[in-house]
Every structure is written in structure tokens, then in C-alpha cells.
Amino acid sequence: MANVIVVGAQWGDEGKAKVVDLLASHADACVRYQGGHNAGHTVEWQGRRFIFHLVPTGILRPEVRCFIGSGVVLDPEALFTELAGLEAMGVSSRDRIRVSYRAHLILPYHRLLERASERRRGAARIGTTGRGIGPAYEDKVGRRGIVAADLLDGDALRRKITANVARVRRLVEAEDLTAEGEAALDVEVLVASMREHGEKLAPMLADVSLELDALARAGRGLLFEGAQGTMLDVDHGTYPHVTSSSCVAAGALTSLGIGPRRVDAVIGVSKAYTTRVGEGPFPSELEAEPAAHLRRLGGEYGATTGRPRRCGWLDLCALRYAARVNGLDALALTKLDILDSLPEIPVCVGYRLGDRVIDEFPPAARDWYAARPVYEVLPAWSRPVAGARTAESLAPEVHGFVRRVEELVGAPVALICTGSDRDDIVVPRGSILRDLYPNLD
Ligand code: IMP
Numbered sequence: 001m002a003n004v005i006v007v008g009a010q011w012g013d014e015g016k017a018k019v020v021d022l023l024a025s026h027a028d029a030c031v032r033y034q035g036g037h038n039a040g041h042t043v044e045w046q047g048r049r050f051i052f053h054l055v056p057t058g059i060l061r062p063e064v065r066c067f068i069g070s071g072v073v074l075d076p077e078a079l080f081t082e083l084a085g086l087e088a089m090g091v092s093s094r095d096r097i098r099v100s101y102r103a104h105l106i107l108p109y110h111r112l113l114e115r116a117s118e119r120r121r122g123a124a125r126i127g128t129t130g131r132g133i134g135p136a137y138e139d140k141v142g143r144r145g146i147v148a149a150d151l152l153d154g155d156a157l158r159r160k161i162t163a164n165v166a167r168v169r170r171l172v173e174a175e176d177l178t179a180e181g182e183a184a185l186d187v188e189v190l191v192a193s194m195r196e197h198g199e200k201l202a203p204m205l206a207d208v209s210l211e212l213d214a215l216a217r218a219g220r221g222l223l224f225e226g227a228q229g230t231m232l233d234v235d236h237g238t239y240p241h242v243t244s245s246s247c248v249a250a251g252a253l254t255s256l257g258i259g260p261r262r263v264d265a266v267i268g269v270s271k272a273y274t275t276r277v278g279e280g281p282f283p284s285e286l287e288a289e290p291a292a293h294l295r296r297l298g299g300e301y302g303a304t305t306g307r308p309r310r311c312g313w314l315d316l317c318a319l320r321y322a323a324r325v326n327g328l329d330a331l332a333l334t335k336l337d338i339l340d341s342l343p344e345i346p347v348c349v350g351y352r353l354g355d356r357v358i359d360e361f362p363p364a365a366r367d368w369y370a371a372r373p374v375y376e377v378l379p380a381w382s383r384p385v386a387g388a389r390t391a392e393s394l395a396p397e398v399h400g401f402v403r404r405v406e407e408l409v410g411a412p413v414a415l416i417c418t419g420s421d422r423d424d425i426v427v428p429r430g431s432i433l434r435d436l437y438p439n440l441d
Contacts, residue, residue, distance in 0.1 A: 001221030008229025015334030030058020040303025071255020127278030151198025209257030241280025281368030
């Protein structure tokens with residue numbers, strides 16, 4: 001069985017969940033490796049909409065075991081709220097999820113720190129999801145974080161919470177210490193609630209690296225579910241306008257404690273256009289009115305925060321960059337149907353920087369803002385993509401679009417999503433997915 005990483009190739013929200021949901025039906029385990037409940041992975045199935053924040057999307061497949069690895073930052077309250085919501089929708093999940101002992105926890109004071117930090121930045125704010133993700137990763141790297149295993153050790157838990165609360169009090173300002181702020185800094189309240197969460201979490205805790213290794217040795221198929229996207233990666237994204245984890249494929253290895261030889265393929269997911277939430281550079285971003293049109297067509301509002309997403313054309317230079325830094329074996333292209341009604345389909349093939357034209361995503365922040373997109377305009381589809389399920393039913397212009405993407409990105413397109421339903425999918429002939437998953441059809 002194949003071990004496959006599914007990674008976002010843009011700024012997140014590429015439609016990874018739909019790809020993961022499909023591949024999970026051929027895998028034994030589905031694993032989240034980074035990020036936290038800043039993610040919003042959406043699957044539509046039989047008229048119902050499931051939005052996953054922390055729980056791996058594979059949970060919708062009853063036979064799949066799910067793991068939350070060491071590189072994830074876990075808000076226990078968010079996890080239990082999500083599990084209760086899933087159970088209410090008839091998806092039993094608690095006994096199929098294992099959480100790493102080493103996963104770092106998000107406590108209420110992380111949200112307080114984040115609010116203070118964003119306010120202090122003013123116009124230079126990141127536009128975060130407000131979930132406490134960044135401050136939890138800061139505590140991890142600062143070697144003062146609280147990990148899931150600490151929930152089982154009352155003394156360690158109290159000691160760490162006490163020290164961290166004292167530190168946070170020094171950092172936040174008087175205006176943060178509203179009643180809500182004070183509750184987030186009350187040691188007794190925090191210890192009591194974390195112990196309560198610990199009791200519920202204890203049966204789910206596991207040595208995730210060891211369990212994944214055992215599954216891989218037994219020939220089971222592992223599916224690694226990336227969150228956010230390459231351009232939000234803390235090392236390779238548009239820093240500092242990034243999230244605080246390693247979203248790229250290599251992040252799966254360090255975050256889970258598995259070796260690179262375990263991975264058979266890396267699939268990058270990209271929309272047929274581009275969106276971004278939060279602040280930061282976006283060279284192929286559209287002006288307000290055309291962006292609003294694309295947003296309306298694509299329903300581009302954040303699945304976690306509800307914020308309107310910024311919209312623009314597909315940036316093939318950024319996508320080729322993503323193919324390089326992830327070592328993509330193939331691309332999955334999503335939301336092609338959203339372009340159905342457009343009179344033409346521009347794609348960004350280079351950037352004008354002063355009197356130069358370049359075709360690589362620049363390495364320096366100054367150029368991300370200065371870069372003006374150079375577009376190639378591809379023809380409109382002569383019949384709609386929506387709902388197509390075979391390559392033969394796609395218009396010739398769609399095949400032309402796919403070929404151009406493949407040429408400029410340097411990776412084959414292994415999957416095309418043609419609508420919001422779970423089954424609105426085309427797997428082109430020769431797709432690597434057929435080699436990885438012989439029963440795909
Ligand atoms: P944080 O991850 O909440 O710290 O936010 C950092 C940046 O990443 C902000 O621009 C967020 O909008 C963006 N971001 C975080 N998670 C996601 C996601 O799942 N999809 C898209 N953008 C995200």
C-alpha cells in the first residue's frame with residue numbers, strides 16, 4: 001500500500017480535503033502533521049457539509065484510523081467540540097483517533113497573546129485566524145510549551161502553567177486584562193480545565209511515530225494530510241505573512257517522526273485560480289470588483305473564520321515554486337468548474353520587476369510586493385466542467401488548460417475536481433494515482 005503526502009500548493013484553502021477524502025478510501029490511516037484548528041477542511045457529501053479543523057478528514061471513512069501527530073498544536077477544547085459535532089452528525093470518531101503525547105497544547109492565554117501581538121503590529125498585522133497557533137509554536141520553540149503528556153502529570157502541569165501565566169502577564173497590556181483576559185490567566189481555572197481535558201484525552205494518547213512505523217512495516221497505506229499551504233510555510237512561504245508551522249511535504253517527516261524513505265508520493269493541491277486569507281503579498285491578486293465576482297462564483301469565504309478570501313488568477317510561477325520545494329510528483333487541480341462562465345482564463349506566467357521580466361517566484365519580500373503579473377490568456381471552456389466525471393467529457397480547452405499547467409509547473413495533473421460533491425472528480429488516463437491506488441475506479 002502506498003504512503004502519500006497531500007500538501008497545499010498555494011496559500012491554503014486549495015480543496016485538500018476533497019482529495020484526502022477520496023484517497024482515504026484507499027488508505028488505512030489518515031494523519032494530520034502540522035497546524036491546528038486554524039485549518040478548515042471541507043467535504044460535501046450527500047448534501048451535508050463537514051468542516052474539519054483538527055480531526056483528520058479520513059474520519060469520514062469508517063475503516064480508516066486517524067492520527068494527530070507531534071507537529072500539530074492542539075487546543076483540547078477545540079478538539080472535543082469538534083468531536084461532539086461529528087458525533088451529532090453520526091460520525092463516531094473518539095475511538096478511531098490517536099493523539100501524540102508530544103503534541104503541544106494551545107491554552108486560552110495563547111489567544112490573548114495573539115490578540116495583543118496583532119494589535120501591536122497595527123498595519124503590519126499578519127491577519128491570523130486568532131486561534132493561538134503562533135504563540136503556541138513560539139512556546140514550543142522557546143522550550144516552555146506544554147505537551148499532551150503533561151496533562152497526565154499534575155505537578156508538571158501546574159508548574160508549567162504557573163510559569164507561563166507569569167510570563168504572559170508581563171507581556172500583555174492592561175487593555176487585555178478584561179474579564180476574559182483574567183480568566184485566561186487564572187492558574188487554578190487553567191489547571192482544573194486542563195486536568196479535565198487530560199482525563200478525556202488520556203485514552204486517545206499514543207506514541208504516534210511508533211504506531212505509524214508499525215503500520216508502515218505491516219504494509220498499510222498511510223495518508224498524510226497537510227494543512228494551510230506551501231506559501232504559508234514558516235520557512236518557504238511569504239514570511240512573515242505565514243503560519244508558524246512546516247506546511248511543506250518535508251514537514252510531515254519532522255512533525256511525525258517518520259523517515260523520508262517511507263513516502264511513496266507527494267501530491268500538491270491547487271485551485272484553478274488563487275485565493276488567500278489574511279494579509280501579505282499576492283502578486284496575481286485581482287482588483288476589488290473582479291475579485292468579488294470570482295469570490296461569489298467560488299464561495300470564497302474562510303471555512304474557519306468566515307472572512308472573505310482575496311482572489312486572483314492562477315499563479316503558475318508560484319505553483320512551480322511549490323512543485324520544487326515539496327518535490328511534487330503530481331498536482332490535483334480543484335474548482336475548475338468555478339471558471340465555467342468566464343469569457344477567458346488568464347494565468348500568471350511571469351512577473352515584471354522594473355524593466356525585467358522573471359518567471360521564478362522571487363526569494364525576497366520586497367519583490368513579492370513589487371512584482372506585476374504577466375498573464376497568458378487561455379480560451380474559455382466551450383462546455384461547462386461542472387459535474388464532469390470522465391476525461392472524455394471535458395472540453396478541449398480544459399485539456400489545453402491542464403496541459404499548459406503541466407508544462408509550466410513541471411508536474412503532471414493526476415486529479416481534476418469538477419464540483420463540490422464528493423464524486424465530482426476526474427482521474428485522467430495515466431494518472432499516478434492509478435499506480436498508487438490500483439482500485440481507484
Ligand atoms: P495563523 O495560522 O492563525 O497564525 O495565521 C497566519 C496566516 O495563515 C494568516 O494569514 C491566516 O489567514 C493564514 N491561515 C492559517 N490557516 C489557514 C488555512 O487553513 N487556510 C488559509 N489560510 C490560513
